[in-house]
Amino acid sequence: MITLLTDFGLQDEYVGVMKGVIAGISPGERVLDISHQIDPQDIVHGAFVLEAAYTYFPVGSIHVAVVDPGVGSERRIIAAACGGHLFVAPDNGILEGILGDGTVSEAVHVSDARYFLEKVSHTFHGRDIFAPVAAHLANGVPLSNLGSAVDLSSLVSGVVPRCRFLSEICLEGAVVAVDHFGNLMTNIPNSAIERLAGPAIQDRMVVELNETPIGRLVKTYSQVAAGASLAIIGSRRLLEISVSGGKAHHVLKAGKGSRVRVYMT
Amino acid sequence: MITLLTDFGLQDEYVGVMKGVIAGISPGERVLDISHQIDPQDIVHGAFVLEAAYTYFPVGSIHVAVVDPGVGSERRIIAAACGGHLFVAPDNGILEGILGDGTVSEAVHVSDARYFLEKVSHTFHGRDIFAPVAAHLANGVPLSNLGSAVDLSSLVSGVVPRCRFLSEICLEGAVVAVDHFGNLMTNIPNSAIERLAGPAIQDRMVVELNETPIGRLVKTYSQVAAGASLAIIGSRRLLEISVSGGKAHHVLKAGKGSRVRVYMT
Amino acid sequence: MITLLTDFGLQDEYVGVMKGVIAGISPGERVLDISHQIDPQDIVHGAFVLEAAYTYFPVGSIHVAVVDPGVGSERRIIAAACGGHLFVAPDNGILEGILGDGTVSEAVHVSDARYFLEKVSHTFHGRDIFAPVAAHLANGVPLSNLGSAVDLSSLVSGVVPRCRFLSEICLEGAVVAVDHFGNLMTNIPNSAIERLAGPAIQDRMVVELNETPIGRLVKTYSQVAAGASLAIIGSRRLLEISVSGGKAHHVLKAGKGSRVRVYMT
Numbered sequence: 018m019i020t021l022l023t024d025f026g027l028q029d030e031y032v033g034v035m036k037g038v039i040a041g042i043s044p045g046e047r048v049l050d051i052s053h054q055i056d057p058q059d060i061v062h063g064a065f066v067l068e069a070a071y072t073y074f075p076v077g078s079i080h081v082a083v084v085d086p087g088v089g090s091e092r093r094i095i096a097a098a099c100g101g102h103l104f105v106a107p108d109n110g111i112l113e114g115i116l117g118d119g120t121v122s123e124a125v126h127v128s129d130a131r132y133f134l135e136k137v138s139h140t141f142h143g144r145d146i147f148a149p150v151a152a153h154l155a156n157g158v159p160l161s162n163l164g165s166a167v168d169l170s171s172l173v174s175g176v177v178p179r180c181r182f183l184s185e186i187c188l189e190g191a192v193v194a195v196d197h198f199g200n201l202m203t204n205i206p207n208s209a210i211e212r213l214a215g216p217a218i219q220d221r222m223v224v225e226l227n228e229t230p231i232g233r234l235v236k237t238y239s240q241v242a243a244g245a246s247l248a249i250i251g252s253r254r255l256l257e258i259s260v261s262g263g264k265a266h267h268v269l270k271a272g273k274g275s276r277v278r279v280y281m282t
Numbered sequence: 283m284i285t286l287l288t289d290f291g292l293q294d295e296y297v298g299v300m301k302g303v304i305a306g307i308s309p310g311e312r313v314l315d316i317s318h319q320i321d322p323q324d325i326v327h328g329a330f331v332l333e334a335a336y337t338y339f340p341v342g343s344i345h346v347a348v349v350d351p352g353v354g355s356e357r358r359i360i361a362a363a364c365g366g367h368l369f370v371a372p373d374n375g376i377l378e379g380i381l382g383d384g385t386v387s388e389a390v391h392v393s394d395a396r397y398f399l400e401k402v403s404h405t406f407h408g409r410d411i412f413a414p415v416a417a418h419l420a421n422g423v424p425l426s427n428l429g430s431a432v433d434l435s436s437l438v439s440g441v442v443p444r445c446r447f448l449s450e451i452c453l454e455g456a457v458v459a460v461d462h463f464g465n466l467m468t469n470i471p472n473s474a475i476e477r478l479a480g481p482a483i484q485d486r487m488v489v490e491l492n493e494t495p496i497g498r499l500v501k502t503y504s505q506v507a508a509g510a511s512l513a514i515i516g517s518r519r520l521l522e523i524s525v526s527g528g529k530a531h532h533v534l535k536a537g538k539g540s541r542v543r544v545y546m547t
Numbered sequence: 548m549i550t551l552l553t554d555f556g557l558q559d560e561y562v563g564v565m566k567g568v569i570a571g572i573s574p575g576e577r578v579l580d581i582s583h584q585i586d587p588q589d590i591v592h593g594a595f596v597l598e599a600a601y602t603y604f605p606v607g608s609i610h611v612a613v614v615d616p617g618v619g620s621e622r623r624i625i626a627a628a629c630g631g632h633l634f635v636a637p638d639n640g641i642l643e644g645i646l647g648d649g650t651v652s653e654a655v656h657v658s659d660a661r662y663f664l665e666k667v668s669h670t671f672h673g674r675d676i677f678a679p680v681a682a683h684l685a686n687g688v689p690l691s692n693l694g695s696a697v698d699l700s701s702l703v704s705g706v707v708p709r710c711r712f713l714s715e716i717c718l719e720g721a722v723v724a725v726d727h728f729g730n731l732m733t734n735i736p737n738s739a740i741e742r743l744a745g746p747a748i749q750d751r752m753v754v755e756l757n758e759t760p761i762g763r764l765v766k767t768y769s770q771v772a773a774g775a776s777l778a779i780i781g782s783r784r785l786l787e788i789s790v791s792g793g794k795a796h797h798v799l800k801a802g803k804g805s806r807v808r809v810y811m812t
Contacts, residue, residue, distance in 0.1 A: 018305060020298065026584075026727030027292065027557065030600035031782075033550065033581035037604035040548060040579070044605070049305070051298035054291075057728055058792070070295035073409065074302035075309070086792070089767030139767045141782030144603065197291030198322055237354030237404045252296075252406030262323070262351070283570060285563065292557065314570070316563035319556075335560035338674065339567035340574070462556030463587055502619030502669045517561075517671030527588070527616070 019048045019151045020074055022067050023083040023143060024055040031141070035081075035148040038134065042152035049074070058086040060111050062194050062273075064177045065202065068114045069253040076101035081143075081151045082111050089139040094146060095172065096154070096163050097124035103160070105151055107142075110176025121169060128164035180205040187280040188213055190256070192226075192273055199264025201226070203277045205256040210234075210279055224248040225278040226258055226271055234279075244268075248279075284313045284416050285339055287332050288348040288408060289320040296406070300346075300413040303399065307417035314339070323351040325376050327459050327538075329442045330467065333379045334518040341366035346408075346416045347376050354404040359411060360437065361419070361428050362389035368425070370416055372407075375441025386434060393429035445470045452545040453478055455521070457491075457538055464529025466491070468542045470521040475499075475544055489513040490543040491523055491536055499544075509533075513544075549578045549681045550604055552597050553613040553673060554585040561671065565611075565678040568664065572682035579604070588616040590641050592724050592803075594707045595732065598644045599783040606631035611673075611681045612641050619669040624676060625702065626684070626693050627654035633690070635681055640706025651699060658694035710735045717810040718743055720786070722756075722803055729794025731756070733807045735786040740764075740809055754778040755808040756788055756801055764809075774798075778809075 019039060025031040032053050039048055051070045055063040063084035071080050085092075085107045093108040100120045105127065106112050116124065127146070130137070132153045137145040150163060180190030180203070190205035210222070222234045232247040233240075234256075241247045243262040246269060251257035256279065260268045284304060290296040297318050304313055316335045320328040328349035336345050350357075350372045358373040365385045370392065371377050381389065392411070395402070397418045402410040415428060445455030445468070455470035475487070487499045496511040499521075506512045508527040511534060516522035521544065525533045549569060555561040562583050569578055581600045585593040593614035601610050615622075615637045623638040630650045635657065636642050646654065657676070660667070662683045667675040680693060710720030710733070720735035740752070752764045762777040763770075764786075771777045773792040776799060781787035786809065790798045 020302070027580075028582060028584040029724075029726045030581050030596045031727075033579055034600050034603040036579050037550070037600070037608075040577070041603070041605045047305070049298055049301050050292075051295050052293060054293040066295045070299050070302070073299040073306070075306045078302075087769065090769040138782045140779060140787075144782060194294075196294045197296075239352065239355040249405065252403045252409060257405075285567070312570070314563055314566045315557075316560050317558060319558040331560045335564050335567070338564040338571070340571045343567075459559075461559045462554075462561075504617065504620040514670060517668045517674060522670075 018075060018078045019046055019155055020051050020071070020078055020080045021048060021053070022051040022055065022063060022070070022080070023053045024057045024059065024063065025053050025083070025143065027053055031143060034144050038144055038148040039152040042149055043155045046152065046155045051080075055084050056194075058084065060084050060086070060109055061177050064111045064114055065193050065204070065253075067111065071102055071115070074102070079103040079105065079151050079154050081147050082106040083143045083147050084111055085109065085142065088142050093167075094127040094142070095124060095167060096127050096150065096160055098122045098160060103154055105147055105154070108173050110173050113172070113174045113177055116169060116172065117174065123160050124167050124169060125160050126164040126167045129162060132158065132163060178204055180209055182209075183278075186213060187278060190277050192258075192271060192275040192277060195266045195272055199260070199266045200251070201258040201265050201269070201271055201275065202251065202253070203256045203258070205277060205279060207250045207254045207256070210250070210256065213279065213281060221281050223280055223282050224256070224258065226269060227275050231258055231269065283340060283343045284311055284420055285316050285336070285343055285345045286313060286318070287316040287320065287328060287335070287345065288318045289322045289324065289328065290318050290348070290408065292318055296408060299409050303409055303413040304417040307414055308420040311417065311420045316345075320349050323349065325349050325351070325374050326442050329376045329379055330458050330469070330518075332376065336367055336380070339367070344368040344370065344416050344419050346412050347371040348408045348412050349376055350374065350407065353407050358432075359392040359407070360389060360432065361392050361415065361425055363387045363425060368419055370412055370419070373438050375438050378437070378439045378442055381434060381437065382439065388425050389432050389434060390425050391429040391432045394427060397423065397428060443469060445474055447474075448543075451478060452543060455542050457523075457536060457540040457542060460531045460537055464525070464531045465516070466523040466530050466534070466536055466540065467516065467518070468521045468523070470542060470544060472515045472519045472521070475515070475521065478544065478546060486546050488545055488547050489521070489523065491534060492540050496523055496534065548605060548608045549576055549685055550581050550601070550608055550610045551578060551583070552581040552585065552593060552600070552610065553583045554587045554589065554593065555583050555613070555673065557583055561673060564674050568674055568678040569682040572679055573685045576682065576685045581610075585614050588614065590614050590616070590639050591707050594641045594644055595723050595734070595783075597641065601632055601645070604632070609633040609635065609681050609684050611677050612636040613673045613677050614641055615639070615672065618672050623697075624657040624672070625654060625697065626657050626680065626690055628652045628690060633684055635677055635684070638703050640703050643702070643704045643707055646699060646702065647704065653690050654697050654699060655690050656694040656697045659692060662688065662693060708734055710739055712739075713808075716743060717808060720807050722788075722801060722805040722807060725796045725802055729790070729796045730781070731788040731795050731799070731801055731805065732781065732783070733786045733788070735807060735809060737780045737784045737786070740780070740786065743809065743811060751811050753810055753812050754786070754788065756799060757805050761788055761799065
């Protein structure tokens, strides 16, 4: 199975054409979409969505992530095996969370043009390189055929902002995406909050957004009244800030980059 | 075959992840999208789109409908067999039109966690419950394994507004959705209009929107001049109000909830 | 394989229902989306997207294009074999570029209702005619069964604007679409520019948008500074006008219909 994550949108032929190319090379291969509405050229948004999604696909899946503001420049394309999954993406940070977790078994610099379309444009490597490479991987071509091994320490990193402990009792992160429901998705994992607070987290936790306290850390949306703001550990196991029955980014006038703090009282 | 109807949008990983979960449990099963752009948390919109769509899928299809403002609360999840199709949805009214037509052969309260993902979040039952349950149904698990039978009279109902006869010659309904072309989709079925008027309906029928008469009831868009408003029995066999070559919701300044009347002159 | 290109959007059940109908007639057939977000009723937009896409699908694919402002009127539906691909579309110009290239081997007027759904609405031929006809073609029904042969010269043409040489050194075309990234897609093919300028095109070429010179004709986005405008031969092998790191249609205040000139200095 091949999954696709891009910022191409669904308006143009871009995504359909990638699937056509894959079908031409690997006819029976199933292709599933993770999202094609990553905010244009937003590597951070793409990284978080991919990290949230890929483990829910069967082991052996090939994940193609094309958020690629450097298309046509000298930026490298990377293919890697990690935790039983394969990834193909530009070397621009979009894979840093996945490749940085210590489970990478192999990573190569994709460079062998035998696995590309014959004619490679300067503007659409999704069609000309990423799709055919993924299809060849699905056909059983080994990673090592695609190009030479890369040193993981040479990969672009530091692009995706991570949360940090300001003190033993205070954690700071940021909003990294706004979802379809207007929820503010942060980069603060539940695991970090648990380090702050132990199991009985809800009672003693304050969540601040842009230096303004917002509501309680709750378990379900229905715990607060309609229109009230709340913080919740979302389906990605990250802290999210929501407004019950509303759109948090409108109501709270916040968005990507807004600062979030969690601390004990 | 499994179909998906949600209000999740396509921007986030939500829909892709549901398909990944299904593929992990029922690898060969085909999954088709009905829509993922139901207006957020709008059960009525979801109900009308599902009713309009499901009969066009092969008998034996499993339809998963997740418009679920009560996720994480005590609301039940229902699975039912009806007219040769299977349905899985929250008990919030989204299935009331389908289950209310007297053809339900079996309905259960989905509660057996063996058919859920191991870890169930409070915010994303689409991934953690609906997708795996549908995949297990596709694998042949009988409905009765999912939970105990439910009394149909106990299901949430009365959520979806239906049209009514104000008199023998006047029918009142409402706009329940605005489609991609700006057409105003009402809850007035052709069958009710035929009860008003018999076969020769067009000549003697007046359609009012928000107490203002709009154009004739026509058979094709091309029967009126560009820019003119019209009423037509649409592809759902419901009354729709359109503007030829334009967007009715803009031109007529109407939308969901707008009142529609049809009467004889 | 069947591909779908429509202006139906993804909000309503329209596209899902077409796939359900296909699955009912040709159960194993794969269906891929080219786009469902063609600008509503914009035949020109649809024509350019289809021309850009279809050659990337395997030979033998069946391409269904439904941008159909004349639905319900007397406009014909055409099915044609061309360059190893099959096409089904209204006779409204959307296929004129493809059928006009001299490689059509057969074209018929689709009229045999045995290949339609039993009940054909006046407003949704995508579901009632196009989808079932494509599914029957996928099942091996020959084109000639669908209806009588049509004379190509009788087809609607002249709808899609093409670029023209104003002189031996000046080419004039227009913006025909704005893509997801805000790029201005023109109808000026690389082949025409090469006729102006031979291989060493970049140095001597000026591109004007609405009579204002914009930046150089470059090979990659990274050749200009962020925020600068540029002209580039895009992935469709057509001239595109972009703003590096920005949205050209906003920055340059241009859109569909804007005039573009390319000339030698």
